[in-house]
Amino acid sequence: MLGSAALVRTGWSHAFRRAHVVRRLNATVAAPPVEPKHHRAWLFVSGIYPIRLGFLDLRHYLAIAQQDNLLQNLHSILNSVSTNAFSTVKLVPSPKYGGVFIQFECDDASEQGLADIRSAITDEASKNGGLHTWISFLSVHNGEVWPVRGEPWLEDLYRYVSPFVKVEFEGPDVHEEDLYALMRPFGRIHDISAPVPVPAGNLRSSTVAFVGLRSAAAAHSCLHGLNFKSSDSRMTRLKTTFEPARKANWFRDWVVNHPRISLPAAVFLVGTLSYAIFDPIRTLVIQWKMLGRFNFKELSLVKWILSNTVDRFAFRGSAAKPVEPVKAWTDREHSENTLRSYLADYPSTVTFVSGPVGSGKTSLMHQVVKESNRKAMVIDCSDLFKGGSDSSLLSSLARQTGYWPLFTMANQVGGLVDLAAVGLIGQKTGYNATLEQQVRDMLQVVASGLQGVASAHTTDVKRQEERQRRRIAHEEHRAELLERVERGAFHDGRIDCVAGNGVMSELGLGDEPVSEKDYDAKPPAPTVVNDEQGRMDQDVKFLPATQQDRLSNVPENIKALPVIIIKNFAARDVQRAEILDAIAEWTRTLVDNQIAHVVVLSDNRENSKRLAKAMPNRPLTSVALSDADADSAVTFVTTSLSKNGGNMTLTKDQISNVQLLGGRASDLQTLIHKMKSGQGVEDAVNDIISRGVSELRKNAFGDDLEDAKSLLWTREQAWAVVKKLAEKPDLSYFDTLLEFPFKGDETALRAMEHAELIAIHAHEGRPSSIRPGRPVYKVVFQRLVGDSIFQATQELAFNEKAIASAEKTVHTCEAELQTLRELSNESYMSRAAKHRAKYLSSKMQEAQTKIEALEGKNVGLKKVISHGR
Template sequence: MRPYTRISGQFTRCGTSLLRNEAGFNFARLGRRWNSNGQVAGDKVAESIEREGTLFVDSIFPIRLGTWDIRHYLSAYNRPEVINALKETLSKVKTSGFKVESVEPRVKDGGAFVKFKYTQLTQPADGEQPLDPPALEAEIKRQVKELGGIKSWLGDNKGDVWLVRGRPWKEDMRRYASNDMKVYFEGPDIYQETLYDILRHYGQVSNISNPVPVPAGNLRYSTIQFSTLRAATRAHNCVHGFTLVDEPAIPGLKGDNKPTRLATVYERKVKTQAIWDWLTSHPRIVVPVMVFLLGSLSYLIFDPIRSFMVQAKVVGWLDYHEFRIVKWIRRNTIDRFSFFGKKSSRQERSGGSGNESIWKDRKDAENTLRGYLSDLPSTIAFVHGPQGSGKSSMLTRALKNADRHVLVIDCELLNKGKSDADVINGLAAQTGYWPVFTWFNNFTNLIDLASVGLIGQKTGLSSSVETQLKEVLEVVGNALKGVSTRYREFERGKEIKKDFQEQTEAHLKEALAKIQLGTYHDGRVDAVAGTGVTSELGIGDEKMTEKDEDKPRKPPPAVENAVIATQERVINAKEAIKEKLEEDPEPQESFDDTSIPKKEGWAGSAVHTVQGAVQGIVKEGKKEAEKLIPGQWKGAKEETEGPRPVPTYSERTEIDEEIRALPVVVIKNYATKTKFTDELVVVLADWAAGLADGGIAHVVVMSDNRDNGRKLEKALPAKPLTSIAIADADSSTALSFVQDRLAQYGVQSNLTRQQKIQIDRLGGRSSDLEALCHKVKNGMPVEMAVEDIITRGVAELRKNAFGEEEEEAKSMRWSPQQVFFILKALSKSTELPYYDVLLDFPFKGDEAALRSMEHAELISITTSDGRPSTIRPGRPVYRYVFERLVNDEIFRSVQDIALNDKAIASAESTIRACEDELLKLEKIRPLDSGILASGASRQRADFLLKKMYEAETKLEKLEAANAVLKKGLKKP
C-alpha cells in the first residue's frame, strides 16, 4: 500500500498513521508529529490537546430500500429507546478522555452519527505512545464489544462503530442505499489501488471500475461494487468529503501534488426511466404481453363478477321488490289504501273473460309452447305472428304457473341505440352484465392507430360490435349454467330441511304420545336396580311396550261405530228370533228375515238358531269394521291435505327436476329492422342455438315475421324449429273480445248491428281492438273510434310507405310506384297471387322489395307448402286504409302519373329495342331469301313488329291517361 498524508488540509503519500487537526485527520511519517500549527514539537514534556471527531454507528436501524419499505415505519416505535441505549453504551467507553457530545440518527442508512471529544497527546512523556485515529477506532470497538455491543431496533446487539474520515453529507433526498456506489473525483483521478485501500476497511469490495470518459465540465468517477449493503452504507457515510493527494503509481515520477476530494453517491440499480425505456423500445414484445395480461385480468377478476350479476338478474337476488321487509312494508302501508292499484269489482267479476275469449284460437299455440317447455331443450321455439296479435300475452300465460327463471332480451330496445356503445350497454343492462367498459374499445382503437405507426401492424386489442356482443353473451350463457346448478342445490337443500323438520315433528309427537301413555323410555333416566358397583340398569322395571300402558288404548272411531252397530243388530236379531220362537218353536225352511243374515242349511233348536244368527252378524261386523278403518283414514287424509300439492323434490323424477331447473330465455322483437340488424340477429341466433343445443336453457324467440326464422334455421341446421304461429282472431272472437273488454271498463256493451259492422272492419288484430276499447271507454262512439283508427292508419301509411322527405323516400328498399301498385290492387281485392305480382310490372322479379314491405308490416305474405302463396294487407284494417288512400283523387292522380311514366319509359325502351333488332334483321334478310330460305328472319321480324305494336298501343293509352290525370290536377 502506497503511503499518503494530509498537511494543512491536504494529503501526501507518507508511511505512518492518520492524525486529525481542526480540518481532519493527518498522516505523519517516521514518527514526526504535527501540531495544530503544523510545527514539530522538539521537547519530551507530556502535552495534550482536546480533539473532536465523528463516529458512524451502523446496523441499529433497518436500511431503507425505498418509499415502500415498511420497516422504516416499524422501527420508529422504539427509535428513542435505541438512541438512549446507544448513548448509555458509549458513555461507558474509557479511552483518551472519550466523551459523547451528541447523537444524530441517520435512519435512512440504518445508523447514527455520534459526535465526540477526546484527548490527544501532542508531546507524550517517556514511554507513552499517542493513539492515532485507527488505533482510537479499534480501541472504541473493543470496549463496545466488551460492553455487550450496541442494541439495534430488533433487540439484538449487532451495532458497530466506524470513524468518519470525511465530511458526511446528511441529506434527506430519496436516494436510497445500494451495493453499487459512485465515487466522483473533484480533482485528479485516484488509482484503483488507493480506492481499494481506503474502502476495503468497510467491507468486501467486489469490483472497482476505471474512471469513465465524461463530457467536458463533468466530474469523472469510478463505480465501486460492494458485496453487502451494510459495507456500502459505511463507506458512503465515512468517506464522503475525504480529500487526499495521490502519488504517481510509478516510483521516481514527479506528481502534480493537487488534492482530490472524494464524493460518494449511491447508484440506483434500476434507473427511473429504465423500465419505461425498455418497454417503449420493445413494442413487439410488450404489446402482446399487455394484451395477454388484460385478457387474463378480465377473465380472472371481472368475468366471475359479471357471471354473478347475471345470475342475480335472472334469479332476482338484488330485486328489492322481492325483499321480505319491502313486501311487509308495502302490505302494511300502500296496499291498505284502496286507491293504490285496486281493481274494479266489475273487472274482478269478469276475471279477464275477454282474454279468455280471444284466447280460444290460440289454445293450440299455448299447448305447443307448454309442451316445449315441459321437455328437455333440443331446439328453439319460434313464435311468429303479426304485431299486436297477442304473442306476449300467450307467452305470459304459458309461463305463469311454470315457476321458472326467465331472462328477457328485447331487440327493439337494442336497435334504438345510436352507437355501438349504446347497443352493448343496452344488452348488458337487459342481461345484468356488469361491470361493462364500453369506453375501453375507443381506447384500444387509439392504441391500434399508435401501434400501426410503431410496429407497422395493429395490436388486435380493439374489437368489433359483433365480437363484443359475443363476449357478453358468452358470459351470460355461463351464468345460466350456474342458475340451473344453484336451483338444484337450493331445491335439494329445501327438501332435506323439510324432511328433517317432518322427522323431528313426528318424533316429538311419538314421544308425547308415549309420555301420555306412560311408555316413554329415556336411557338417561333409566331405573337403577341395586346399589354401589353392583348396580345395573333396571330395564325390566320400566314400561316399554303397549302392553305396559297405564290404561288400554282407545280404539279408532270407525271400530267403535262398527262394534256398536254389531251389538245393536245382535240385540235386534235376538228379539226377532224370540218372537218367531214364540209363534213357532221349530223354525221352518221358509223362515226369512232380511234384517238377519241367513245362513244356508241352518235349522234346529232355538239355541242353535240364536248362535248361528249371532255368529253371522259378528262376522259381518268385523268385515265392515276392517273396511271402515282404511276408508276412514283415507277420507281423513284427503280432508287434511286439501288440494293436491306440488310434487316434492323426492317425488319428482330426475328429468322433471332437470327441466324445472333450466331457465327460459325469451328474445322479443327478433330481427327488427335497424342498422344493427344483421350483426345483432346473427349473434343472437348463434347464441340461442348454442343454449338450446347444449341443453342450457329453453329459448323462445318471438318475431313479427315468419321469414326471420330462416336465420335461426341457419344457426341450428341439424334440427327443425318448434314453429308456433299466431294469427289474428276471427270476427266472432274479435266481437266477443270487444264486448268483454267494454264490460270490464263499465261501458254498456249492447252493440247495434251497424256498430258490429264497424268493429268487423278492424279485423282480429288485438292492438287495434284494444285501441277501439280505450277510445270507447273515453266517451267516443264506436263509429267515430273506428273512423279515427282508419284515419290514423292513413297518416302512418303515407309516412311509412312513401316517406315524408326525399331522403327518407330514397332510403326505402322499394319505389313509390311499387308500393302504390300493391295498395291499389289490395284496395280492390282481399289478397293477390304472390308470383303474379312478382313477375309483372313494376316489380319484374324484384323479390327484395316485397320482402322489405313485409318487414315494414305494409303487407303480409302467406305460405303454402313452404312457398309464398298470397299477398294480404299487413293489418286487417289496412284494407280500408288502402281504400281511403286510393280514393284520394289528388294523391291517386299523382301516383298514377308516376306509375304511368315508369310504364311509358318501359314501353319506349321496348320499342327502341325492337327497332334496333329490326335494323339488324334488314341486313341479314338477303341471306335468308331464295328457294332454300327458312324464313326465320321474317318470323322474327313479325314477332318484333307485333311486340312493338303492343308497346306502342300501351304507350298511347298511358299518354292519354296521363293527359286526363293532369287535367284533373288543375282543378282546385
Template sequence: MNDEDIRAAVQEHLDKHPIKPWYNPFQTADIDLVRGRPWIEDLARIPSQTLKVEFLPNSTDGTAVVFTQEALYTLFRPFGKLLDIQPQPLESKVEPRYATLRFIRPRFAVMARNCMHGYVVSAAEGGGKAGTRFKINYERKIKMSMIRDWIVNHPRIVIPALAALVAAITVIIFDPVRTFFIKMKIKSSLHTEEYPVVQWIRKQVSKANRIYFGDRRTDPRGLAAIWEDRQNDISQLQAWLTETVETFIVIYGPRGSGKRELILDQALKGHKYKVVIDCKQLQDARGDTAKISRAAAQVGYRPVFSWMNSISSFIDLAAQGMIGTKAGFSETLDAQLSKIWQNTAVAMKRVALEGRHKDDKDAHMSDDEYLEAHPEKRPVVVIDNFVYEPENSIVLDKLTEWAAGLTTANVAHVIFLTTDSSFSKPLSKALPNQVFRTIVLGDCSLEVGRRFVLSHLDTEANDGAEGLKESTKQNLAGLDDCIKVLGGRITDLEFMAHRIEAGETPQAAVGRIIDQSASEILKIFILGTDSVTPQWTREQAWHLIKTLAHAKDGSLLYTKVLLSDLFKDNGEATLRALEQAELISIGSVKGFPRWIKPGKPVYHAAFQQLIENKTLKNRLDLVILGQLIGQENKSISKYEEELQVLGSLPKHPRELTSRIEWLLRKIQGSQTKILQYESDSAILTKLLYSEK
C-alpha cells in the same frame, strides 16, 4: 477510552441486550466505528446493496490513488459479506476514478456508507503522499433512465405488452364482478315483489287504502279471453321447456298479435330464471359504443366502459403511425359483444347448477350431464323483435351464434320472437340441419275478439265508477261489425276498447283507427318513397292497395301479382320487402307462397278509404300509366335495335323470317298497349283538370 474500546463495549452490550425492530423480530441491530465523515442528508436516495466508491485527492495539489480489489476488500469486508467488486474499466475516461462494490444485503451497504464516507486513506495505508478520500453513493443496479430509454426505444414490444397487461387485469378484476351482476339479472334478485316481507307490506297498505303498489287487477288488459283461445300454444311451449332438444323455439306472428305477452306473462309466468334481449334496441343504436352499452344493459353486464373504446381507438391509431401495426388496445364490436355474451353464458351455467348438492342421487354426473338430464333447471333466453337486417348483420350473427352455443351446450332454452317470415335463413346459419320448433300466432277469431273487448270493458268498469259499466253497454251498438272490420289484431281491439271507455261509440273508434292507418300507409308507402330508396316503388305499393281493396275476399293470388307488368323485375324480393314493412302479409300452403292479404285486417278498410280519394287515386293511376308507357317504350327500343341489326345483314336468310315476324308482333303488341295507356292517361288528366 479510545474509539476501539468504546466500540467493543457497545458491541458487548448489544450482544447481551439485543435490539430488534418491530417489523423483523429475527434481525438485530449492529454497530461499527465511523472512520470517515458521514454525510447526514435527507435527499430522495433509496439505499441499495451496491455502492459506488469514488477516489478523490485529499488536497488540491495532491493526486488520488486507484485502489485495487484486494485493498477495497480489506477496507469494506468488516461491514458485511461482499458479492462482487468491479473496478472502473481501463478504457473509461470518467473522472474521478471509481469502483463498484456489491454487498449481499442492503443493510451492509448502509453500514459501509455511513462509516466510510469521507474516510481518508493515509500514505501508510497506501493512499498516496497526500492521502485519498472516499466519496460513497448508492448505485442502483438498473437506473430509471435505462428503463425509460428501453421503453422509448422498444415500442413494438412495450405497447403490445401493455395492452396485454391491461386485458389481463380487466379479466382478473372485472370479469367476476360482471358475472355476479349478470347472475343477479338472471335471478331477478333486484325484483323485490317476490319477497314475503314486501308482499305483506303491500297487502297491509292496500287494506288501509292509502298507498298502492303494483296493479290491483289480476288481468289489467283483459287478455283472459286471448289466453283461453291460445291455451294449446301455451301448453305446448311449456312442454318444450321441459324437454332436451338442441334447437331453437320460434314464436312467429304479426306485430300486435301478443307474442311477448304470451311468453313472459303466460308460458314463463312461473319460471324464475329468464333474460329478455330486445334486438330492436340493438339495431336502433347509433354507433358501436351505443350498441355495446345497450347489449350490456339488457343482460346486466356491468361495469362496462364503452367510452373507453373510442379512446382506445385513438391510441391504436397513434401506435399504428408510430410502429406500423395496431397495438391491440381497442377491440372491435364483434369482440366486445363476444365478451358480453360469453360472460352471460358463464353466469347462466352457474345459475342452472346452483341447485346441485353432494347428497343428490345424480351427484356423480358431470355438469354437462346434469344440465342435459334436467332441462327444467336451465334459464330461458327470450330474443324479442328478431328481424334480420344486413346493416346489423354483425350484431345479429353474433347473437344467433351465441344462442346456438347455449342451445347445443344445454345451458339455456332460447326463444325467438319475430315478425319476419324469413327467420329460418339467418337462424339456419347458426344451427344448420336443425328443424326449429315453431308456433305461429295469427289474429284471433271474431268471437274471441268480442270476448276480449267485453272482458276489457268489464274489467275497467269494475275498477272505476259504478255507472261506467252501464254507460259502456249503451255505446256497444254495432260492436260486432266493428270487430269484424278490425279483425283479430289485439292492439287494434285494445285501442278500440280504450276509446269506448272514453265515451266514443265503436263506429267512431274504428273510424279513428282506419284514418290513422290510412295516414300511415300514405306516409310510408306512397309519399315516403321520395326521401328514401326502399325496395319497392310507390306504383307497386299503390297497385297492391288498389287491387286488394277491390278483391272480394280481401286476398290476391301470389302468382297473379308476380305476372303483372309492375312486378316483372325482381317481383318476389319486392313482395318480401313489403311484407317486412307490414303493408301485406303472404300466406303459404305447404311452404309455398299462395296468397297475399293486407298486413293488418284493418288495412283492408284503410285501402278502401284511400281509393275513395279520387284525386289521390287518379294521380297515382296516372303515374302508374306513365311507368307502364315507359316500360313498353324500352321494350320497343330493344326490339327495334335487334331489327336494325338483322336489317344490316347483306342477305336475309329465310331462317330469320320467324324471328323478324316475332319482333314485329312484339312491337305491335307494345304499341297497342301504349295507345291504350295513353287513352286512359288522357281521361285521368281530364278528370284531374276538372277538379275544383
C-alpha cells in the same frame, strides 16, 4: 491521517507551543513538563440500526425503541478501550444511515493510530459478544467500526440510502483508480461511472454503484467532506449524496427495446388478469339477477313487513277479473299448449314464435312463463340497436343480461393500443376486438352465469323440501303427544307439586298411569258408510291426467332451467345481422348444453332462417300467430269494455265498424281506449282508419320526391300493390313478382314486408300470397284508392312509367327489324328473318296499342287533376 479540522487545530497548537518554548529558553528558570498531545476525531459504527428505506419503515421504529440499551452497550465497550489514550467525547446516533457517530480524543490521530483504536474497539466488542445491534435478540452481532475521514453530515432530509453514491468534486476530478481505492474498503462495488460534461456552474461527478446498501451508507458517512490530495498535489473536496435506486432500469430498458415481444405480452397479461378477476364477478352478478337477489321485495323479511303493514291496511276493492286471451282468441290455445310442452321437457331446440306486430307474442310468452313459475331473461334486440354506437349496444346488452362490471372505454383504449402497436412493431396486437367478438365474449360469460341458476334453484328446492319434512315431522310429533294426553299417558312434572303430597310430590310420581295396560282405550274408529258418491269421486282421481295436469307435474330439474326470451329478432343492415348471428349461435350453445330454454319472438317468419342456419341438424319448434278473426275481435272489445262490472253490448252497425279494424290487438286496444274516453264507435274507427291513411301515404309514397328516393321501392311498385289489394283480399306472390313494375325485383317486396305495408304468407315453406300488412289496411287501401286526386296522380305516374317501358320495347323492335332487313338479302337467312320479323312486328304492335291506350287514359286523368275532383 487526520481530518482537515484536526490538522488545522494541531498545526496551530504546535506553532503556539514552539513560540512559548523559545521564550522559556531565554528565561533563567526551568521549563515545566510538556503535556501530552490530545486530538479529536470521529468514528462510525455501522449496523447498529436498520438502514431506513422509507417513512413507513417499521424496522426503524422498532430500533428506536431499543436505542437506550444499544447506546449503553456501546458506551460500556468504548470505556474499556485505552489505546492511544482513547476517550469518548459523545455518541451521535444516525438511525437513517444505520449507525452511530463516535467523537473521541486520542494521542495519535494518524492513520496507524486510528487503525489501532479500531482494532482495540473490535477486540473489546468480541470479548463482550460483539457490538449489540437492533436484532441482537436473534444473536446477530455484526456491527463494524469505520474511521471518519471526512466531516460527518447529520441531516433529517427525506433522502434515503440507495446503492448509488454520487461523488461530486469541488476541484479537479479524482481518477477512477483513486476513487476505487477510497470506496472499496466499505464493500463490493458494482460499477463506477466516469465524470460527464456538465453545464457551467455545476460540479462534475462520478457515481459509485455498491452491491449492498450498508456499504453505501458507511461510505457516505465516512467520506463526505474529505479533502483528497491527488498525485499532482492538488486538493479536491468530495461531496457524497445518494441517487434514487435504479434496480428496475434493466427491465424497463428491455421492455422499451423489445416492443415486438413486450407489447403483445403486456396485452396478454392485462387480458388474462381481466378474465381471471372480473369474469367470476360477472358470473355471480348474472346469477343474482336471475334469482332476484337484487330485488329487495323478494326478501323474506321485506315480504313479512309488507304483509303485516301495508297489505293489511291497504284498501281491497273488488278487482275486476283480467281478460283471458284464450276466450278472446280461441286459436291461441294450440300455441299456448305448444309453448307449455316445450317448457315441460329438456331443451333440444329453439322455439320460434312469429306473428305481426300487435298479435300478442310477448303477452302470450309472459303468460306461459308466469304460469310455469320460471326464471326468465328478456333480451330485446330493438333496444340493442337503438343507440347506434358500439358502446351503447354493449351497455344495453349488459343491462338486460346483468353483465357487470362493463368497461366501455376498453374498446377505445384498445384502439389506441393497436394504433401505437402499428407504429412500433408494424402490426396490431389484437387487443381491440371487433363488436361481434365482444358480443360473443359477453354472451359466453352470460351462459356461464346461467349454468349456476339451475344449481342454485335445485339447492333452494332441497332446502324447502327439508323445511317441509321438518314441519311434517313436528306436526306428527305434536299429534302423537296430543294422543298420549287424550289417553292419559303424558306426564308433566310441573303439576307434581299440585297433584302429589309429600314424598310423592318430590319423586314426581302420583296420579299418571305407569304402563301401557293402564292407558285409556283408543277412541273407536268412525263407522264407514257405504257411500256410492264417495267411491265415484275416488274413481275420478284415477282417471288419465289431462295435458294441464301433466304440465303441472314437471320435474324440478326442468323447472330449475331458466327461460331466455329474445324479442324483436330482426336486422336491417350487415352489422346488425352479424350480431344476430352471434345471438343465434349462442342460443344453440344454450340448448345443446341444456342450460336454458330459448324462445325467439319475431315479426317476420323469414328471420327463422338465421336460427335454422345456426342449428342445421335440428328443426325449430315454430309457433305462428296471426290476427284474430272478426268475431274474436268483437268478443275481445266487448269483454274489455265489460270487465269493470258493466254489461256492454254492441249494435249491428257498431259491430260492423269494429270488424273493419280486423283482429290486430294494437288497433283494438286503441279503439277500446277511445271508447273509454267517451268517443263513439264509428268516430273512433274513422279516426283509426284516417290515421292509417296518413301513415300509409307517408310511409309507402313519401312526402315528396326527395323523401321517395330514400325508399327501397318505387312509388309505382307501391301503387301497383295498393291498388290490387284494394280490390282483392290477397294477391299471388309470383304473379305480382313477374309483372310490371316489379319485373322479378324481389327485394322491393321484401322491403315492403319489413315496413309492414304488406304481409307475405307462405305455403309449405315457400312464398304463396300477399296480403295487407295490417287488417285495417284493407280499408285503408280502399280509402286511398278512393281519393280521386291521389289516384289520378299515382295512375298518371304509373302510366308514364308503363309508356316509357313500352316505347323502349318499340325502339328495341325497330332496331332489330332494321338489322333483319339487312339480313333478308341473304338467301339462306330469308325464311328465319321473316319469322323473326313477324314476331317483332306483333310485339311492337302490342306495345304501340298499349301506349295509345295509356295515353288516352292519361288525358282523362289530367282532366281529373285539373278540375281538382
